[in-house]
Amino acid sequence: MxxxxxxxxxxxxxxxxxxxxxxxxxxxxxxxxxxxxxxxxxxxxxxxxxxxxxxxxxxxxxxxxLLEAFLDLSEQAAEAAGQVPYAIPDTGDLAADLKAVLRATVDELLDPRFEAPSRALAAEGLVNEQLAREFVAKLLEPQLQLYVDRLRSAQDAGDVRADVDPRIALELFVSPLAQRWLQHTGPISYEYTDTVVDYALHGLAPRS
Amino acid sequence: MxxxxxxxxxxxxxxxxxxxxxxxxxxxxxxxxxxxxxxxxxxxxxxxxxxxxxxxxxxxxxxxxLLEAFLDLSEQAAEAAGQVPYAIPDTGDLAADLKAVLRATVDELLDPRFEAPSRALAAEGLVNEQLAREFVAKLLEPQLQLYVDRLRSAQDAGDVRADVDPRIALELFVSPLAQRWLQHTGPISYEYTDTVVDYALHGLAPRS
Amino acid sequence: MxxxxxxxxxxxxxxxxxxxxxxxxxxxxxxxxxxxxxxxxxxxxxxxxxxxxxxxxxxxxxxxxLLEAFLDLSEQAAEAAGQVPYAIPDTGDLAADLKAVLRATVDELLDPRFEAPSRALAAEGLVNEQLAREFVAKLLEPQLQLYVDRLRSAQDAGDVRADVDPRIALELFVSPLAQRWLQHTGPISYEYTDTVVDYALHGLAPRS
Amino acid sequence: MxxxxxxxxxxxxxxxxxxxxxxxxxxxxxxxxxxxxxxxxxxxxxxxxxxxxxxxxxxxxxxxxLLEAFLDLSEQAAEAAGQVPYAIPDTGDLAADLKAVLRATVDELLDPRFEAPSRALAAEGLVNEQLAREFVAKLLEPQLQLYVDRLRSAQDAGDVRADVDPRIALELFVSPLAQRWLQHTGPISYEYTDTVVDYALHGLAPRS
DNA sequence: CCCTAATCGAGACGGTACGTCCTGTCTTGTC
DNA sequence: GACAAGACAGGACGTACCGTCTCGATTAGGG
CATH class of the missing domain: 1.10.10.60 (Homeodomain-like)
Known part of the structure; x- marks a missing residue:
């Protein structure tokens, strides 16, 4: 054929x-x-x-x-950690759950086994939209979907306003970390991600 | 010599x-x-x-x-627009000011004259930390500093909680846009940035 | 086995x-x-x-x-022409007989079906002695032997000096044609081969 | 350009x-x-x-x-031997002069420095007519022209029949050697070339 | 105002990697 | 077990750029 x-x-x-x-x-x-x-x-x-x-x-x-190699690596790592199927924990305390997950993400972003290939793929994706779409579809979006699920659950529990779009909301705590890491615009740490979660959940404006 | x-x-x-x-x-x-x-x-x-x-x-x-060429281009564009020195407008309405600035940023990100070189530089920066530092120092950080200034002013006016770190806070509305653009994780539009500003200023959790 | x-x-x-x-x-x-x-x-x-x-x-x-394919082709062509077993004609007129055979050779050398593979094999033989030996043994030498036979017969008839070595003598009319064809050192035609036969039989020096 | x-x-x-x-x-x-x-x-x-x-x-x-390298090599070798400009000796004894030159040719054909490249070029020429033309024009034909000159001189001296075409005549002693060498159809030696010269000058047919 | 030294356009150079083609071996499944 | 098919490790092809270098020919600035 x-x-x-x-x-x-x-x-x-x-x-x-x-x-x-x-x-x-x-x-x-x-x-x-x-x-x-x-x-x-x-x-x-x-x-x-x-x-x-x-x-x-x-x-x-x-x-x-490299994309396939990295997908394979991620799969293996997830299996090794017994994280398949994976979900964000739901202890009822949304802030704590998000902080925990983001701390794990910080660990992964600093793991040298992951850093080099994922930076490379991100860089390639910036300039090669085809690859970017595949990268997002196969790796990024599934992860982001977990945040959507957790936020929906939080909305059911009344911890998040019902009129909030979870797909946008999740970017409030995920994107700052991503940008700091991608563009070297600042250091990343547990403290930093904890702060971002707090700001995102309660906003910047004072309570009325 | x-x-x-x-x-x-x-x-x-x-x-x-x-x-x-x-x-x-x-x-x-x-x-x-x-x-x-x-x-x-x-x-x-x-x-x-x-x-x-x-x-x-x-x-x-x-x-x-390319970095120098792009800096030169940016300078020329800024001069042409009479935007030197530049600052985020301060009308007293923080949300409106931020939305206006982000709408301008959306326009710029979609301008084909800017898109190709800035994507290229961002991509190179992912893999070449030296270049990234220069890119951030010369282009990104000065822009972010404008947000810091505007947020400080908002804190003085009582529109933002005094205990908020402006350098982190700004990322709540800047980074989501940056990530969508950099990684093709979603469409970018005025409506989107407006929503992000609203979420960031008032948080996701319901007012108590 | x-x-x-x-x-x-x-x-x-x-x-x-x-x-x-x-x-x-x-x-x-x-x-x-x-x-x-x-x-x-x-x-x-x-x-x-x-x-x-x-x-x-x-x-x-x-x-x-290619060697086997060409041997097969030659065999088929010979059979088709009813030329098996083949010999140089012996009409009693040595010069005429040689001229006739060489004219047939000229025709074959110019036949496109034969030219490409035989050039290829000759070329390979120049650099690959093993193949050359096989090529000579299976194709060339049998043909040359026909000249030896015809020259021996001519010696018996008194048309060729008895002290002449037929294996060498045949090269006087065969080799010039071969070289012109192999090395593109000149055009080949009936007139040319006729002339070569005349020169070879009677020599270049004037009769005393 | x-x-x-x-x-x-x-x-x-x-x-x-x-x-x-x-x-x-x-x-x-x-x-x-x-x-x-x-x-x-x-x-x-x-x-x-x-x-x-x-x-x-x-x-x-x-x-x-390889062609250029070989031309360069030939030029150097000729210079080293003080053979520029070169001509076939003319002692008045045509047979002796031709035998001497062909013995030198035998030496050269057996010289390993020359054998490999000239075989290679000859092989390439068989299949690549463009190269063959250049090879003939730059190396072979000039050499053959020397035989033409010597034969013309012999015709003036009455040692060769006036109606003989020297360009064809020379092939009677040059081509047999060439073919033996090119196609491995027989051994080459001084004795062989001497014999060829004798046959060619006096013919195969008995004197009448 | 000229002189001289550095920059300039041009492009040859020793290299490295590209993506393609073919070699000769090996494996799989069919007849 | 020979066969069609074709994946495999390997290696050469001819091309495109890399970063260095060497050429005149400007072209400025200091004398």
Missing amino acids: VTQSGKPVPDAARRSEKSRRAIYEAALALVAEAGYPKTTIEGIAARAGVGKQTIYRWWGSKADV | VTQSGKPVPDAARRSEKSRRAIYEAALALVAEAGYPKTTIEGIAARAGVGKQTIYRWWGSKADV | VTQSGKPVPDAARRSEKSRRAIYEAALALVAEAGYPKTTIEGIAARAGVGKQTIYRWWGSKADV | VTQSGKPVPDAARRSEKSRRAIYEAALALVAEAGYPKTTIEGIAARAGVGKQTIYRWWGSKADV
Whole structure:
């Protein structure tokens, strides 16, 4: 079978699982060690002990490789932590729950295993909208959906105003952290995220 | 004269102004037309009618060139709009002032002349911390400082709680917009920024 | 069964005749259409509707394939012309007989069906002595032997000096034609070969 | 300036003589050591300590490189032997002069420095007519012209029939040697070339 | 106002990586 | 067990840029 692009579609059933895993590991290792711009397809192939064509057969670019490798890594990490299926805890104390989750996010953002590849993917996504859409759809949006769910529950409990749109509301505590991390606009810490949660829940204006 | 690095320091007094302008224009045009990754130093030099060495003499990388070109562009645009010195309006109505400023920001983020280079610089900054620091110091932080000033004024007027840290508070309405734009996590519009301002000022929790 | 080389010896009895013929035809067609260097094993396999391994199983290189294909072609052509067994005519007029045979050779050298593969094999033979030996033994030497026979007969008839070595003598009229064709050192025509035969039989020096 | 092909014409005045020499040497060495098919442009570039682009800038293929390298080698060898300008000796004894020259040719054909590249070029020429024309025009034809001159002189002296075409006549002694060497159809030796000269000058038919 | 030294346009250079093509081997499933 | 199909590790292809370098030809500023 051949697609419109003229490229033959490779037979996924005969794909080498060993090569795929080796490519994931090589890509993540190189991005962590040398940085994304110095990570090359040739370098990944060499480190994985794989022909370049094996990469080009299954992926369209190094960004695609890294995205899949990172998704795989995230999945493995989630499984290892027994977090599948995952949800934001619901102890009844919304502020405490959000603070806990954001503290975990801070930990992850500072984990060097995750930092290099996710920065790289974010950077690529800035300039490559196609990749960004996939990144958001497969990784970011599912996570944000958890906040939506928790906020809905909080609305049911009367802890959040009913007229608030949870999809927008969640950005009040998630985006500040994201921007500080992405753009180096400030340090990130537990204290910082706790403060953001407090401001977001109760607003800046004084109580009347 | 020669620095410790061994590189001779070029004599800025004899620098060709014409070449510099041509390089700025070429860099911005190429980033807009072909995208940042396909913009090359050779391409900039060719388009500017300039030798490659003239670029390497004055800048260290294509990111440096683009950063300067973009700073220059921003300056020109600000001058043209008579916005120097600039401040957030202070009508006494904090919510209205913030909404107005954010609407202007939405306009700018959607202006194609600005979008391509600023996305490119943001992307480079994700992976190149040195550049990010410069980008933040020269462009982002001065803008954020305006919010700090306006919030301080609001605190004096009693429109914002005195115990709120303005540098963190501003992120409640700035970062959501930034993240949506940077990561394509959602559409950006006047309605959206207005909503964010309302949520941020009054919080998500119901008034007691 | 397995040889010392470790390669299993394929069972010739189970060989697919259809595939072999298809490979011959594909190889000859590709060499004629695209030229020898652009003819690849993959291309032959694809055109023949055959797996690559089927070629590697029975031949050692594309030169081997082409040699066999060409031998097959020559055999078929000879059979079609009813020229088996073949000999140089012996009308008693040596000069006339040689001229006739060389005119036939000129025709063959200019036949496009033969030109491309035989040039290719000759070229390969220049650099690959093993193939050259096989090419000479299976194709060239048998043809040259016909000249030896005819010259021996001429010696018996007193038309050629008895002390002449026929194996060397034949090269006087065969080699000039061969070189002109191989190296493009001059045009080849009936007139040319006739002249060469005259010169060779009677020498360049004036009769004393 | 740009040619019809669209390729910019490089500025020959700024060409690196050192690189050119290094490329010649690398090409000749690799052809001699590894053989023509295993000689690659990458290999030549690496051995010469040169970028690939420097080869592609000045030559169109490895055959072009080798042709120039071989022409250069031949020129140097001729200069070293004080053979410029060169001519076939004219002692008045045509047979002796021809035998002497052909013995020198035998020596050269067996000289390993010359054998590998000239075989390679001859092989390439078989399949690449463009290269063959250049090879013939620059190397072969000038040499053959020397035979034409010597034969003309012999005709003046009455040692060769006046109605003989020297351009064809020379092939009687040159081509047999060429074919034996090119196609491995027989051994080459002084005795062999001497015999060929005798046959060619006096013919195969008995004197009447 | 000229002289001289630095900048300039141009582009060749040694390299590195690109994405493609082919090699020769190996594996899978069909006949 | 030979076959069609094609994935695989490997390696060369020819191209595009990198950052350095070397050329004249301006082009300013200090003498």
